[in-house]
Amino acid sequence: MVDAARYDWLVCPNRALDPQFMGQAARRLFGYPEEATLHFIPAPTLADPNTRLVIRNALDKAEHVLVFFQEKLGGELGISKTLVSPEFSFDWTLIELIDVDPELSLGRFGILELQTMDFHGSYKHAVQLVSSALTNEPSTFHEYLRSAAGKAALSKKMEGPNLSNVFKRTFYQMVYKFQLAGHSECAGGGFAIPRSVWMSWARHLASPRLLEQQDGSFVLVREGDHAPLLQGNSWIFVFELDKSNHSGSDGTIDSIKLWKVIRTDAETLISLALRDSPELALADGGPISSVTSKARQKIGKLWPDVVPARGREQGPTLF
Incomplete structure (x- = not known):
């Protein structure tokens, strides 16, 4: 990430509730072809007779029907806490409707998380x-x-984006939920993030390589790994504001678009964030080497007598 570059930051996650984008993510999770008809149904609309008719007609024609639950659209689903595992809610839970006659039959479910950016301040x-x-x-x-x-x-009273906090707060649940997505009834798991957030994640993941695939998607790989064997069906969906699509003359952007679709798995993320990045930080000349010099500068301001000014001859030192 180039720190001097300017990026569009998205704060409100509801801003990313774009049907086209969510539909693209759903097709990737469930493996639906692009040309296959997909009905993407918000759970609360199941109470509407017209929606029920659409679903019945779609199922009669063997078309794909996904019902989704979200905080403001039917409520979040998730897992309850136990003595050995934490409670988790899913931002979006997508579930296949297989049949409604004579009674409800459900297929696989998919997990989709949405992470935007926090800012310093209130x-x-x-x-x-x-x-x-x-x-x-x-x-x-x-x-x-x-x-x-x-x-x-x-x-x-708002300040800049809280880059490190967002990754630290997101990483654990992202890896955990990618593991949960390995359940036999789960089609897959995904994390949707703005391009600016992805760019801010890069240093936490040792600036990983993206290996482009024939279908235009990418695979997240570690340095030196040319043919990774990924476990499960886990994806990072990176989106950006579609500046070519404005509403009205005021330039307001009313849609988002996919920037990159990246396949990964929990083990790759763990290795990049908790093994590769720290290893590079510990290398000769890496950032860990500057800790004592920074400490010296701060001590010098508090106790100038024991820290000679720069350029003057120094005696033996522990640092």
Whole structure:
């Protein structure tokens, strides 16, 4: 990742609820061909007679039907805690409908997680200002957001992206859920992240190589590994804002698109993050070598007498 580069950061995960993108991820998890008809059904709409009719007609024609559950769309599904395993909820649970006559028959399920970016600071002030604007002037609210005052309100007491925290918070659950996706009834597991988040992950994964496949997807590989044998069906779906698709004249972006589809597995991620990256950090001239010099600088500011100024002759030192 080039730190000087500018990227689009996405904060609200609901912003990525794009039907086309989610459909592409679902096809990859379940192995549906691109040309096969897929009905992607939000769970709450099952109460609608029209949705039920669509499903019945689709099943009669042997078309694929996936029902999905999400926090605001039917509620999250997941696993309960036990004495030997933690509780986990899945951002998205996709499940195949095989039949509804004479009764419900379900097929495989898929797990899809969605991770955006956290920022340093608190959203409290921004939410308070924006909520007040919506309450006081609802008819001009969107114009306010596009104004200088509105943009300032959205960033009130907010700082830059919390890059390391997002990876540390995500890595454990990503590896754990990729392992859960190995269950015989699970079609596969996926993590969906913006391109900017993927770029920020690179250093945590020892700047991994991506090996391009014939179908346009990629495989995450360790250095020197030319033909990895991956376990299970685990994917990282990297998306970006589709700047070619604007709504109206204000330039608002209303859709996202896949940037890279990357196959991996839990063992590869563990090796990259917990073996390869630390090993490189420990190499001669690596970042671990700078710890004592940084400590010397800080001690010098607190106790100048014992740390001679740069350029002056020094006596023996433990550092």
